Amino acid sequence: MLVLAEQPDAQLPLRIAALAEQIRLRFGEQLIDLVPGWTSLLLHYDLSRTDHLTLAQGLTPLLEQWLGDPPLESPATLHEIPIWYAGEDLQEVARLCSLSVEQVIELHSASEYRVGAIGFAPGFAYLGELPERLVLPRRATPRTTVPAGSLAIAERQTAIYPQVSPGGWHLLGLCPWRLFEARREPPCPLALGDRVRFVAVDEQRFRDERSRQ
Amino acid sequence: MKGLRVLKPGPLSLLQDGGRYGWQHLGVSPAGPLDLHAAAWANRLLGNPWGTPLLEVALGDLELLAEVDTWVAVCGADTPIGIDGQTRPAWSRFAVRAGQHLKLGFVRSGQRAYLAVAGGFRASAVLGSVSTQAREELGGLHGLGGKLVAGDLLSCAPARFALAASVPWTYQPDYRATPVLRVITGGDAAEFDEDQLQAFFARSWQLSPQSDRMGARLQGEALVAPERQWSQGVASGAIQVPADGQPIILMADRQTMGGYPLLGWLHPLDLSRLAQCPAHQHLRFIAVSLSDAQDELRRFYRFFGR
Numbered sequence: 001m002l003v004l005a006e007q008p009d010a011q012l013p014l015r016i017a018a019l020a021e022q023i024r025l026r027f028g029e030q031l032i033d034l035v036p037g038w039t040s041l042l043l044h045y046d047l048s049r050t051d052h053l054t055l056a057q058g059l060t061p062l063l064e065q066w067l068g069d070p071p072l073e074s075p076a077t078l079h080e081i082p083i084w085y086a087g088e089d090l091q092e093v094a095r096l097c098s099l100s101v102e103q104v105i106e107l108h109s110a111s112e113y114r115v116g117a118i119g120f121a122p123g124f125a126y127l128g129e130l131p132e133r134l135v136l137p138r139r140a141t142p143r144t145t146v147p148a149g150s151l152a153i154a155e156r157q158t159a160i161y162p163q164v165s166p167g168g169w170h171l172l173g174l175c176p177w178r179l180f181e182a183r184r185e186p187p188c189p190l191a192l193g194d195r196v197r198f199v200a201v202d203e204q205r206f207r208d209e210r211s212r213q
Numbered sequence: 214m215k216g217l218r219v220l221k222p223g224p225l226s227l228l229q230d231g232g233r234y235g236w237q238h239l240g241v242s243p244a245g246p247l248d249l250h251a252a253a254w255a256n257r258l259l260g261n262p263w264g265t266p267l268l269e270v271a272l273g274d275l276e277l278l279a280e281v282d283t284w285v286a287v288c289g290a291d292t293p294i295g296i297d298g299q300t301r302p303a304w305s306r307f308a309v310r311a312g313q314h315l316k317l318g319f320v321r322s323g324q325r326a327y328l329a330v331a332g333g334f335r336a337s338a339v340l341g342s343v344s345t346q347a348r349e350e351l352g353g354l355h356g357l358g359g360k361l362v363a364g365d366l367l368s369c370a371p372a373r374f375a376l377a378a379s380v381p382w383t384y385q386p387d388y389r390a391t392p393v394l395r396v397i398t399g400g401d402a403a404e405f406d407e408d409q410l411q412a413f414f415a416r417s418w419q420l421s422p423q424s425d426r427m428g429a430r431l432q433g434e435a436l437v438a439p440e441r442q443w444s445q446g447v448a449s450g451a452i453q454v455p456a457d458g459q460p461i462i463l464m465a466d467r468q469t470m471g472g473y474p475l476l477g478w479l480h481p482l483d484l485s486r487l488a489q490c491p492a493h494q495h496l497r498f499i500a501v502s503l504s505d506a507q508d509e510l511r512r513f514y515r516f517f518g519r
Contacts, residue, residue: 001400001445001446008443020238032234032235033234033235033236033237033238034237034238035237035238035446035469035470036238036446037443037444037445037446037470038443038444038445039443039445040443040445040446041446042445042446042447042448044234044237044446044448047507047510047511047514048511048514048515048519051507052503117444117470118238118239118240119240119444119446119468119469119470120240120444120468120469120470121240121348121349121468122236122239122240122241122242122349122351123239123240124240126444163349163350165348180239180240182339182340182351183339186239187236187239187241187340188239188240192238
């Protein structure tokens with residue numbers, strides 16, 4: 001486990017992605033999986049080919065160089081994701097944040113987010129950071145089923161549930177896109193460090209886009 | 214294609230191989246057999262390479278009709294094994310001829326039996342693996358994460374062996390014994406109060422009936438856990454301690470990232486033993502060093518050609 005920062009920042013996901021790529025090139029098949037977190041990178045290594053001490057030795061120069069690297073002039077991909085803001089919790093979120101429903105939608109869709117990590121479920125991208133005025137704790141009781149495509153918020157994060165799953169976040173709307181398909185290359189359109197904007201659409205456009213998927 | 218026809222699927226019979234690795238950065242769970250020890254032996258008895266697709270049969274109650282002449286092996290949980298009513302030994306390979314019924318009864322001890330066939334069961338891989346991940350709807354016979362259902366055909370090629378073979382009895386665990394599971398402390402262990410770490414090892418825990426292929430949940434006097442802020446990648450065997458103080462040990466169908474503080478990791482080979490424990494089983498934990506665990510795991514991998 002490489003802990004790379006105390007706190008996440010806007011540049012960190014892209015820098016962690018770049019580091020992961022370098023490590024993959026350097027160590028190849030000795031590594032089974034590299035899993036970036038908000039502030040970390042977990043290396044799953046193949047014990048038949050290496051061990052943690054050998055890896056640590058090889059990693060030291062890479063990490064030293066990475067720490068000295070200048071911030072990336074990021075040409076990060078921008079995704080504009082259509083959202084039909086009609087989530088089950090929209091009213092409740094507005095009430096809890098002392099805002100109108102329109103203000104919630106405006107605040108949420110006016111911000112640009114970064115993919116900070118991908119996990120929890122296939123293609124589930126944690127996007128940060130949510131505007132301060134929309135920050136709420138997770139729901140006290142998680143839902144046992146959240147519909148696929150649900151756009152949700154919790155604490156300083158927002159995300160879309162790619163599959164039907166349990167979930168404790170507040171549901172703001174629905175996205176017509178499939179965010180994870182095992183047979184597509186790549187399976188997940190969002191990558192670490194990518195920029196994301198949400199575009200409010202009406203029900204008709206949501207249905208049109210979904211039927212085109 | 215011929216194979217073994219499913220007459221009775223049992224409550225939860227799943228196709229598994231060596232696991233779906235290489236996609237954890239996209240949140241894809243590794244899945245794979247919960248009991249690597251039994252699965253590895255079942256394949257080895259038939260000369261199959263590591264990770265050859267086999268069946269994980271939870272609780273037993275499986276009935277198959279052979280449509281091909283081949284050999285199979287059953288390892289893991291103790292279930293009655295019969296071919297047309299004739300008993301066959303566990304932890305062994307034996308012949309099945311076309312037209313014969315192969316039955317596994319309900320488990321008598323242990324939870325999961327592994328049924329391997331010579332050459333392995335054939336199915337299309339999803340993201341490089343046929344392992345069934347129900348929650349993610351990936352893998353399995355039809356690629357959508359489904360468990361076995363009546364009428365399914367487990368495709369396999371004909372095969373024959375000259376001789377029977379069995380696993381030496383010293384490698385056949387007694388699932389009735391109370392397991393003592395080995396733990397490598399680490400992760401956020403330094404953030405726990407020393408007495409809480411000691412309490413984890415001193416207390417007796419019970420396996421909760423809420424446990425599943427994703428995680429083994431422990432019940433006992435609550436531990437006091439520190440707080441951790443940012444979600445990180447997690448590994449199989451990770452021992453999470455959520456705010457309620459009841460530890461969760463991550464199993465094969467685990468998520469790829471977690472936010473709960475980690476006390477350490479279960480010895481990878483003891484995950485196999487844990488996977489065979491029934492609900493309410495009493496469990497105890499003892500510490501093991503990382504290097505001892507690694508040496509043992511390396512020997513295990515070498516022996517099974519992984």
